[in-house]
Amino acid sequence: MNGVGDCKWCVSKSGTYTNPKGDDFRRHAKCDCKFEVSGYRSRNGELRNYSKKGGKSKNEKAKASTPVDYSKLPKAHPDHLEPHEQAFYNRWKDKLGLERIPNTKDGKVKNDFVDKNGVEWELKSVLKAPNKFTVRNEFFRATDKGKRNILLDVVDDSTPVARVISDTKKHLGTVRKSGGVNGDLVDRVIIFKKDDKHVIK
Structure with a gap:
């Protein structure tokens, strides 16, 4: 090489x-x-x-x-992905130019990718029908670690992507107690469902 x-x-x-x-x-x-x-x-x-x-x-x-199947690696392996995360990677790896970033033991880097422009992204997932806290919690799990670019994959077939988009916009526009809005904590957000993507920010 x-x-x-x-x-x-x-x-x-x-x-x-x-x-x-x-x-x-x-x-x-x-x-x-x-x-x-x-x-x-x-x-x-x-x-x-x-x-x-x-x-x-x-x-x-x-x-x-052929993409590496990271879902077959042991959970303790730094490159491990869950099957739904691997499915996302297989669909979007070439389209977005994604490369895997290994997980770290402290959990600050988990399910992360870097794109062809050198931008780091964290992948979050909606695995079941969301309640009013689902999208909010996924964002906080990312932003609490300082992640500013989020890929949100709607895995659950019964969940309309419009619902997730609406919840995302509501969350990003929510005023924070410390001042500003939640949207100040992120630079880019893209929502996916199967082969469709929606750029939110």
């Missing part, structure tokens, strides 16, 4: 990272370095180069483009 960027860690890996068996290359937070992958590790652990003649085979292209 060859990389071009200013991050000392990434530069140190350029030309030397060979994807040890059982490990995956992971970007660190706020990393926007660009990498060129020259090969892949086969199932038996052998490192193979992509063919330079005639391009990559179909199997090689599939290996390079």
Whole structure:
């Protein structure tokens, strides 16, 4: 793997990272370095180069483009995602240019991604029919950790996305006791349901 960027860690890996068996290359937070992958590790652990003649085979292209299934990792693994979070990642990874940011033990980084522009996002989910506190609580779980860019995925099939949009706008417009409104705590909000997205802020 060859990389071009200013991050000392990434530069140190350029030309030397060979994807040890059982490990995956992971970007660190706020990393926007660009990498060129020259090969892949086969199932038996052998490192193979992509063919330079005639391009990559179909199997090689599939290996390079298939998203990692983070939901199959142990819950304690820093890259673990719940199945509904993995489903979101599979749908929107390429469209938004998302890369996974590993979880931290203190919980301040959890279910986070960085997009192609280097913007960090936290993924929150509506898993069942919401009550009047559901959306509010999801936002507070993010903003209490200082997260300012939120992806809110409506997983529950019975929940109209219009309801979540309405609750979100109500929450963002609510006046805070300390002054200002809840919307001051976030920079960007996008709501999703299946393959549809709604930019709120």
